[in-house]
Amino acid sequence: MNAKAASRTFDIINTVILTLVLFVCLVPFLHIISISLSSNAPILKGLVTIFPVEISFEAYTRVLMDPMMIKSLGYSIYLTVLFTVVCMVMTIAAAYPLTKTELKGRKIIMYMIVFTMFFSGGIIPEYILVKQLHLVNTTWSLILPLMINPFYLIILITFFNSIPKSLEESAELDGSSHFGTLVRIILPLSMPIIATLSLFYAVNRWNGFMDTLFYITDPDLYPLQLKLYQLIVNSQISDQLQMEGSQIVQVLPESLKAASIMFATVPILIVYPWLQKYFVSGIMLGSVKG
Template identity: 55%
Template sequence: MTSPNHPSIRTNRTGKLLDIVLILVVTIASLLCLAPMIHILALSLSGNSAIMSGKVTLIPIDMDWTAYKAVFGNDQMIRSLVFTIGMVSLFTMIAMTMTVMAAYPLTKKQLKGRDLFLFVIVVTMFFSGGMIPEYLLVKNLNLLDSIWSLILPGAINAFYLLIIKTFFSSIPLELEESARMDGASHFRILLGIILPLSLPVLATISLFYAVGRWNGFMDALLYITNSNLYPLQLRLYEMVMNSQVNSMLEGIGTAAPVPESLKAASIMFATLPILLVYPWLQRYFVSGMMIGAVKG
């Protein structure tokens, strides 16, 4: 019979204790990350008196949907939402196409000047022209007050490009050589072999591109003056920073929500759509980042 003090039993107990500690740490960290969003959600669903008295923490008090009625009833917010969804979708497709088309040739050792191209790409990760030169470039290209000013300047991210390039390099060369023996072109190899095997990293980088574009507002603040082209985050930024909530309160009546409740509801309105995309890509997320960053 094994003694309770046997080394293997002590090791199992230590392992279980460490598992419990790790679970507690991860749980606490997760709750801390979720706490701000839960607080915003509670504010958006709470009544005026509870918000004004500072009673709202993580649980709604005096449940009230008036703020959401004001947000969903505002034509400008809905217009910005529709515009942002279309703009993010177009941006992600263009960005992924350009990134893949740039990453694939860089995996070929026979490409002349490949090391120079990679060096230039890496340099752009650490140095940029700056805000003023970028604005002047967009202005000289006549892209101001255009959806293309929000798409073209950020269509390729150097870091994402290197991740996809590393992933492509990890695919066995025998597959490509076999296809070339059958007369397949580079374009056919890319579409028929490389891309189907790269779904994890493609889905992950697509999510990164989409989230980055969805949350961006600084470029829109610089390049866009036409209110019909305001993305959702810029609309939200103006509301939060300038307290421009009067137009949204029109027609609500005497029970209109206080600005804090309306701001919180607008934040949830702008955050939830992109969060709904994540579950569809979750299975690719970890594997895509790990393989693309480690192999090669």
């Protein structure tokens, strides 16, 4: 077998394997969509797989008509944007000085950062700290503890180190300060990695759940994920009541849960295509030092 035929065979095998992996990943997603769009009878009979049966939009109507769900959506968007901006500002502010070899204690700081990737104080000390800082039931309790991700910080440091030092030296000769060099030269050249890390931070905050469960008890500060959790718990109670002979609700809890999951998933899926062009290049550039 010559090299061209071997390459074609390899491409075909890869295509088949990746298609199967894609199908396996899509099946649960399609199943949730189908349940959210199906009427009660097919769901009860177990007829819904990856295609909706007897299409009904009642579950989505219930979700969209819930004022608390809409309020949670708006708050989640606000929280995600604020979290991403704060995290990126702090990550950039930490990464740029750590690229300077003349910074005293640079290696010790890097060792401390790496240490936090493997060891932490745990949930209880973190909760005590947040409570003593009077951050419980505030937006900042969901931002400050996660403000800098060590792994993302190291990626950004690696990317900054890949930028030719001659550019910074030229700026310094022209009288530019460190802050001016960062803003005028480093950041414009770093847009791919900044967009990539922003997407990572945004997705982490959008999907974040455990910290909201610990720190937030005020219904006005419920993010969408916590609201979804409450909906699932209430749906399980409704399931139990139906099993005990209570009246059947107009929309099945399973359909309502599926519609809520889609409602929480679609916004972040809409954002991803806008940043996709930066995604691969940002990861590759941030992982290899030039």
